Amino acid sequence: MSELDVRNGIEWFFRESGMLRDYFAGQVIANQLHYEDPKRVARYAYEVADAMMEARKK
Structure with missing residues (x-):
């Protein structure tokens, strides 16, 4: 299995499971x-995650 296959599989999992927003928020929180x-960090994290989800639609 190639690295691209792995990345595509991870992307699919997050997209299909509805967890991508939570993943984005978690990355913000971690930093x-x-x-x-x-x-305050939790509110900010979901604001950033929502903005990232909107950006993916474009």
Whole structure:
């Protein structure tokens, strides 16, 4: 199995499972959590995730 096949499979899983938004938010949280209040980071993470989901539609 090639690296491209693996990446396509991961992309498919997140897209089909509806977890892509959560994955995006998790990436933001992983990079921001140590800087601020966790509740504030969570709200910001989903704002960024929603923006990323919209960008994928274009």
